[in-house]
Amino acid sequence: xxxxxxxxxxxxxxxxxxxxxxxxxxxxxxxxxxxxxxxxxxxxxxxxxxxxxxxxxxxxxxxxxxxxxxxxxxxxxxxxxxxxxxxxxxxxxxxxxxxxxxxxxxxxxxxxxxxxxxxxxxxxxxxxxxxxxxxxxxxxxxxxxxxxxxxxxxxxxxxxxxxxxxxxxxxxxxxxxxxxxxxxxxxxxxxxxxxxxxxxxxxxxxxxxxxxxxxxxxxxxxxxxxxxxxxxxxxxxxxxxxxxxxxxxxxxx
Amino acid sequence: xxxxxxxxxxxxxxxxxxxxxxxxxxxxxxxxxxxxxxxxxxxxxxxxxxxxxxxxxxxxxxxxxxxxxxxxxxxxxxxxxxxxxxxxxxxxxxxxxxxxxxxxxxxxxxxxxxxxxxxxxxxxxxxxxxxxxxxxxxxxxxxxxxxxxxxxxxxxxxxxxxxxxxxxxxxxxxxxxxxxxxxxxxxxxxxxxxxxxxxxxxxxxxxxxxxxxxxxxxxxxxxxxxxxxxxxxxxxxxxxxxxxxxxxxxxxxxxxxxxxxxxxxxxxxxxxxx
Numbered sequence: 096x097x098x099x100x101x102x103x104x105x106x107x108x109x110x111x112x113x114x115x116x117x118x119x120x121x122x123x124x125x126x127x128x129x130x131x132x133x134x135x136x137x138x139x140x141x142x143x144x145x146x147x148x149x150x151x152x153x154x155x156x157x158x159x160x161x162x163x164x165x166x167x168x169x170x171x172x173x174x175x176x177x178x179x180x181x182x183x184x185x186x187x188x189x190x191x192x193x194x195x196x197x198x199x200x201x202x203x204x205x206x207x208x209x210x211x212x213x214x215x216x217x218x219x220x221x222x223x224x225x226x227x228x229x230x231x232x233x234x235x236x237x238x239x240x241x242x243x244x245x246x247x248x249x250x251x252x253x254x255x256x257x258x259x260x261x262x263x264x265x266x267x268x269x270x271x272x273x274x275x276x277x278x279x280x281x282x283x284x285x286x287x288x289x290x291x292x293x294x295x296x297x298x299x300x301x302x303x304x305x306x307x308x309x310x311x312x313x314x315x316x317x318x319x320x321x322x323x324x325x326x327x328x329x330x331x332x333x334x335x336x337x338x339x340x341x342x343x344x345x346x347x348x
Numbered sequence: 349x350x351x352x353x354x355x356x357x358x359x360x361x362x363x364x365x366x367x368x369x370x371x372x373x374x375x376x377x378x379x380x381x382x383x384x385x386x387x388x389x390x391x392x393x394x395x396x397x398x399x400x401x402x403x404x405x406x407x408x409x410x411x412x413x414x415x416x417x418x419x420x421x422x423x424x425x426x427x428x429x430x431x432x433x434x435x436x437x438x439x440x441x442x443x444x445x446x447x448x449x450x451x452x453x454x455x456x457x458x459x460x461x462x463x464x465x466x467x468x469x470x471x472x473x474x475x476x477x478x479x480x481x482x483x484x485x486x487x488x489x490x491x492x493x494x495x496x497x498x499x500x501x502x503x504x505x506x507x508x509x510x511x512x513x514x515x516x517x518x519x520x521x522x523x524x525x526x527x528x529x530x531x532x533x534x535x536x537x538x539x540x541x542x543x544x545x546x547x548x549x550x551x552x553x554x555x556x557x558x559x560x561x562x563x564x565x566x567x568x569x570x571x572x573x574x575x576x577x578x579x580x581x582x583x584x585x586x587x588x589x590x591x592x593x594x595x596x597x598x599x600x601x602x603x604x605x606x607x608x609x610x611x612x613x614x615x616x617x618x619x620x621x622x
Binding site: 173174175177182184227228230231232233234235238239240241242243246 | 521522523524526551552555556557558559560561582583584586587590
């Protein structure tokens with residue numbers, strides 16, 4: 096059974112797999128989670144989040160020995176699942192001169208999922224956000240034709256170890272400008288349903304994206320593709336169904 | 349024995365050349381047609397309808413069913429040796445008479461066909477018919493009428509002719525919708541500060557309000573008793589209930605926290621003697 100993390104995040108529970116033999120309490124920033132065995136084949140689940148919302152569930156089980164997994168998930172579910180797109184607004188603009196490329200790390204908000212482990216399957220029990228201000232909506236484009244996205248203002252990160260525990264993971268963005276003029280980039284919009292998350296202790300990294308600014312006929316467009324991270328960190332279970340492709344093209348604005 | 353029976357039946361004339369046997373064959377053709385139509389409808393519902401929009405599936409299902417019935421009927425008439433040309437002439441005259449008598453029915457039918465092709469709204473859309481003061485969820489566009497479930501839970505049936513000729517406002521066609529509210533602050537309070545506190549409270553406490561585009565504020569009027577500010581916020585189209593009904597509550601809470609006055613109507617009276 097896992098124990099509380101004794102690092103700088105001290106009193107908070109690490110991501111990972113926990114045995115649910117008797118009672119289990121998990122502590123996350125502004126959030127308390129309690130499992131309690133109420134009979135030989137039933138557990139109760141209690142969660143109080145940062146906004147004072149309480150969720151209580153009964154979990155009937157076949158065996159009294161079950162496991163749960165606490166893992167970061169894509170930031171698409173709070174306050175409600177409405178879109179698969181993420182809109183990251185950079186705190187600093189990035190300038191790319193003509194025919195150049197750059198690689199940056201940015202913080203990207205995450206949510207936390209609680210999964211029941213049933214053999215090799217992970218069944219989603221609940222999800223939370225430790226910073227609800229990171230879970231807001233934004234519109235990319237006009238109200239009639241735009242794309243609804245989860246919106247967050249993000250800062251640049253130094254590297255993969257710069258993850259903010261329980262709140263933000265690190266996302267690598269490769270930007271390539273194939274245009275014949277310099278471009279300033281202050282935001283990125285992409286479908287996140289194919290980006291996997293990986294965790295270690297309380298930190299998270301996310302599959303990267305490659306953005307190519309290019310010209311097609313007379314239109315400048317942005318091509319966004321997902322790039323898998325090569326890491327030995329543990330891959331998070333998937334919370335949502337994958338419904339959006341790996342590549343997206345948008346008009347450059 | 350069966351051959352003799354058939355022989356007898358073929359010799360039993362009812363009217364003219366119409367025999368009991370030909371009528372029996374016609375009946376078998378019609379019954380077979382109805383059974384085939386029902387099976388085709390059933391298979392369509394089981395295998396193809398789930399992949400189609402509900403309205404399209406329903407109309408295609410009717411088309412398949414009645415198409416097979418009509419083909420069966422034509423098979424029945426030809427098996428009886430009936431000449432349809434006379435019926436066509438008589439039917440044409442009859443259709444004109446029926447057309448005048450059932451003008452509104454035909455109008456509803458034709459409007460229903462136009463609605464199916466034009467698709468101003470589809471099953472499940474939230475719509476408003478401003479001319480009729482009706483708003484709710486579109487349940488069905490039928491052959492003669494359409495059904496809307498109003499927000500109070502009741503279902504209203506609207507003849508297709510009226511529905512087709514009405515202005516239809518779709519509340520779900522865009523990704524986002526806008527909610528608005530008007531609030532008045534006293535003349536002694538700072539407008540910029542009031543806007544700032546309202547904006548902050550909305551963005552912090554209303555998770556469904558979009559941060560892009562940001563809430564918009566317009567000083568709408570320098571009124572008799574207050575400076576009136578219009579607040580405009582965007583939200584995902586399905587989350588109207590998380591925006592419009594609680595917007596004024598949020599605005600008042602923000603102003604109360606900062607001690608910004610929402611003035612009552614007031615009138616200044618000058619005493620001419622003093």
